Amino acid sequence: MKTTDNKTAATAKETIPRGVTKPKSNAASGLTELFEDGLKDIYWAEKALTKALPTMVKNASSVELKDALDNHLTETEEQITRLEEVFKIVAKKATAKKCDAMEGLIEEAKGMLEETEIGVVRDAAIIAASQKIEHYEIATYGTLRQFAETLGLPEAATLLEQTLDEEKGADKMLTQVAVNAINLEAAEIE
Numbered sequence: 001m002k003t004t005d006n007k008t009a010a011t012a013k014e015t016i017p018r019g020v021t022k023p024k025s026n027a028a029s030g031l032t033e034l035f036e037d038g039l040k041d042i043y044w045a046e047k048a049l050t051k052a053l054p055t056m057v058k059n060a061s062s063v064e065l066k067d068a069l070d071n072h073l074t075e076t077e078e079q080i081t082r083l084e085e086v087f088k089i090v091a092k093k094a095t096a097k098k099c100d101a102m103e104g105l106i107e108e109a110k111g112m113l114e115e116t117e118i119g120v121v122r123d124a125a126i127i128a129a130s131q132k133i134e135h136y137e138i139a140t141y142g143t144l145r146q147f148a149e150t151l152g153l154p155e156a157a158t159l160l161e162q163t164l165d166e167e168k169g170a171d172k173m174l175t176q177v178a179v180n181a182i183n184l185e186a187a188e189i190e
Contacts, residue, residue, distance in 0.1 A: 035147040045102035052106045120185040127178045134171040
């Protein structure tokens with residue numbers, strides 16, 4: 001059946017309508033491959049985030065924000081280990097594939113640091129940038145968890161669900177820090 005699927009895919013590639021993106025030669029042709037590509041992508045993203053978070057911590061002035069970011073750095077390191085477990089479950093080597101989305105979000109965060117004065121306004125920017133990252137991660141882990149469930153990988157789904165819950169918790173914590181102090185203090189500077 002795989003041979004027939006490949007022939008069908010090859011025929012489909014030859015007759016791609018105008019305006020439809022032509023797939024690369026190594027494009028995913030099934031949900032398993034798409035799932036594995038997603039794992040590689042978020043693996044790179046989490047590793048990149050462990051390098052970016054310390055800069056955010058150094059630039060934060062709020063002790064509460066610094067603590068939230070430090071806690072999330074520890075969680076992120078654990079999430080990388082958890083992803084490595086998921087790779088083992090699917091019998092694949094833990095390999096990172098550059099995540100353009102995370103690279104862009106980290107670059108945007110760096111830009112926000114440069115565009116804000118040190119203090120509560122920068123803290124508000126750090127929270128905004130961090131929440132964009134959290135929302136990307138929430139979307140990714142939610143999708144990967146669902147793929148794992150669909151593919152009959154309950155152990156992988158459970159591990160991905162655990163990370164998804166942590167990402168939602170980090171987002172909630174950042175919201176609390178913003179709403180309870182940082183945003184109000186930043187607004188007073190106006």
